Amino acid sequence: MTRLLPLALLAGLVALPLALGANPYLLNALIVTGILTIGAMSLNLLLGFTGQLSLGHIAFFGIGAYVSALTSLGFDVELGFGLRAVHEPWPPVVGFLLATVAAGACGYLIGRLSFRVRGAYFVIVTISFAEVVRLVALNWVELTQGPLALTNIPAFTLGLPGLGFWTLKSKLQNYYLVLAVGTLCYLLIARLVHSRFGRAMRGLKENESLALSVGINATRTLTVAAVISAAMAGAAGSLYAHYLRIIDPDVFLFATTVTMVIMVVAGGKGTLMGPVVGGLIFGLLPVALRPVMAPEAQWIVYGLVLIVILFVLPRGIVPGMAARLGRRPARSAPVLEASPAVPQ
Amino acid sequence: MLEIRDLVCGYGHVTALKGLTITVGEGQLVALVGANGAGKSTTLRAISGLVPPRSGEIRFAGRDIAGAEPRRILEAGIAHCPEGRRVFPQMTVAENLAMGAYLRRDKAGVAADRERIYAEFPRLAERRDQAAGTLSGGEQQMLAIGRALMGRPKLVLFDEPSLGLAPNIVERMFSVIGAIRDAGTTVLLVEQNAFAALELCDYAYLLETGRIVLEGKGEALIADPHVRDAYLGG
Secondary structure (H helix, E strand, C coil): CCCHHHHHHHHHHHHHHHHHCCCHHHHHHHHHHHHHHHHHHHHHHHHCCCCCCCCCHHHHHHHHHHHHHHHHHCEEEEEECCEEEEECCCCHHHHHHHHHHHHHHHHHHHHHHHCCCCCHHHHHHHHHHHHHHHHHHHHCHHHHCHHHCECCCCCCEEEECCCEEEECCCHHHHHHHHHHHHHHHHHHHHHHHCCHHHHHHHHHHHCHHHHHHCCCCHHHHHHHHHHHHHHHHHHHHHHHHHHHCCECHHHHCHHHHHHHHHHHHHHCCCCCCHHHHHHHHHHHHHHHHCCCCCHHHHHHHHHHHHHHHHHHCCCCHHHHHHHHCCCCCCCCCCCCCCCCCCCC | CEEEEEEEEEECCEEEEEEEEEEECCCCEEEEEECCCCCHHHHHHHHCCCCCCCEEEEEECCEECCCCCHHHHHHHCEEEECCCCCCCCCCEHHHHHHHHCCCCCCHHHHHHHHHHHHHHCHHHHHCCCCEHHHCCHHHHHHHHHHHHHHCCCCEEEEECCCCCCCHHHHHHHHHHHHHHHHCCCEEEEEECCHHHHHHHCCEEEEEECCEEEEEECHHHHHHCHHHHHHHCCC
8 A cells, every 4th residue: 555555646646637627726726735735745854754843844935935936036135335136037947946955055054053952942943933034024125025025926937958948827737847846855755764864864763862872963864854854845935936926925924834734743744645645635625615614614624624633543644544454554654652761 | 992990970960970990801791780770871871972971081992982972982883782762663673773884884794794683683584674663572682782783893882681571582682692792792781680691791890879899700799798699689
């Protein structure tokens, strides 16, 4: 099951628009869900595989969105002391790359700052960082337009030598773009988790003192994980900016981080498929509920679904279902709780 | 090979080691026995760099390693087999062994060592793709020993290897540790099972509340009236 499920899901997602007949409302929901799922996958890399909770993960997403948007829109900003920063617009693809790099660099800073102490400090540093970045986006009006939003962000243009260029303006094109990036991120994480670096990450989470005693450098391992995770969230942010083509400081809302945490925890943290399954369920649940009930009731049901899932499958959907089906979950999934530590 | 002089170590206000001096000769199996809380585990944790010493000297192969990073100490050739949670429970047996070779870059050598460990412990070979947390206590301890050997250490520190194991497995455990010494690896063994450790070792130290109170050959300690009364049940 663990091998076939991702492939079956991918095939289903590739075929889905054919079945939907390009219904723009559903396609939009799928695209936004897909982008958030990439964010959840990046969060899972930290929360699920190293055990560090980034409650400001949306900061990396938002930084990716703004960097990508500003790269492709250009800007002209007064920096003080008579200095001006002027930037001519570059293609969105360059924005995507810069978004990844910039978000990764922020992940490095946050990691270096907080991983010497870890745990609760990392949570606090990430929350504060997200709030600071949101305030900058809100108040540096000359650069970001503040609450007026950055508008007219160009759509992605993909070029293949000899085949010409496509501007990805339609929802269908964006759907496949998000699906492709998501698949790439999934494969990257899958490779990473079973590499030497992945073992170091999981080792730190499972048994830190043993991990140190086999020679793992905790600060460096966690920082690298934060860089990759942040870069991936930045990539998702860039997709978001060029799909919606308008962004405002609300992309930094704390609630979106919470949504990603729900996707990861309900789906099954520390598993490869967990955030994907959780992401699809909690991304599409509001869409499914909207036609049948009032808005207030939707959120109540949303909460109830979450509670029921965590009651019935406390480790998340993917590991829980795998255990129920009598099969061991993927190798990286939790199998047994650790025996209690013998206190020193 | 390992010389510790006047080592003082502690956690917060508690001083666990109050000037400890021991020597482990090359190729020897040295036992460190004592009651709960005497500071046995702290000694091993200080040697492998997991607890910074407050003062004193730890020399390994002529180099001062007191207060060095764990990975540097590991690179110098000291592997630690800690007590309690001995394995990475959610990783497979094969991955646990790979963790023991984390700092090694010679893939062929690592693979050869892994096969040697599988040959020594066929149970581990059978369960190589199983999560380590699903193994029995004895198998987990064998895995922990195998993992320590994967780093090709010159000195292995064993912390309470018999803790929580069935008696027949304990016997097997001690014979494995004896075999490691016979293969030329130096061993420092911490045990509450004093009799078994004293029988097996070349030299032994008795630790009480952070200080060495007695040392000598294993048989000499077994014959000592104080040791008989306090540790061997009369």
